[in-house]
Amino acid sequence: MTGVFGDWDGSIADARRLQVSLAGAVALRDDAPETPRWLGGFDVGFEDEGATTRAAAVLLAADTLQPVASEVVRLPTSMPYVPGLLSFRELPALVAALERLPHAPDLAFIDGQGIAHPRRLGIAAHFGVVTGLPSIGVAKQVLCGHHAPPGAATGERTPLIHRREHIGWALRSKIRCNPLIVSPGHRVSMQGALDGVLRTLRGYRLPEPTRLADRLASRRG
Secondary structure, three states: OHHHHOOOOOOHHHHHHHHHHHHOOOOOOOOOOOOOOEEEEEEEEEEHHHOEEEEEEEEEEOOOOOEEEEEEEEEEOOOOOOOOOHHHHHHHHHHHHHHHOOOOOOEEEEEOOOOOOOOOOOHHHHHHHHHOOOEEEEEOOOOOOEOOOOOOOOOOEEEEEEOOEEEEEEEOOOOOOOOEEEEEEEOOOHHHHHHHHHHOOOOOOOOHHHHHHHHHHHOOO
């Protein structure tokens, strides 16, 4: 825990303080290689009525989007669910799963929010700052902010706005599906986050990295 959360004292108030501090370290610029070799997909599920955190990491070849490795890590869940503090519940297992992959990805896609978070540090942003990896948040619903409905066609998008700030995108990733919430995590720009997700859509609602990780994180046994 110490290695992931630094000087966090374990309290909710201090977790929020740490989020504000780490949000200041988030870089909203495109630092991933222009032609990445490896992409990573990351997601978390829970077992044993929430007592066990199950983190899934999938490594994909960027040119084919074919998975080349996957890992699942199970750790005791160390914190109850608190809205806005999801990363303090999920991050230790996600980092452990990342460390088991044969290569670090050039760009990581995390199921959850990037900066589209009240304190601008969702799980994808927190993951990026802790690991140093360029990261994108791909969430299934809004945590904060508002957006106009995107058009019905795949690829249509509208800005997600919170406190007059553009914090992400509502992206129609598949016809007749609710939009995804896409936001930069770390070392990725606002446009770069959108482009990264668009490049990895293959006819499903989720982009391939998080689709494969979601499938693995949800599996039992």
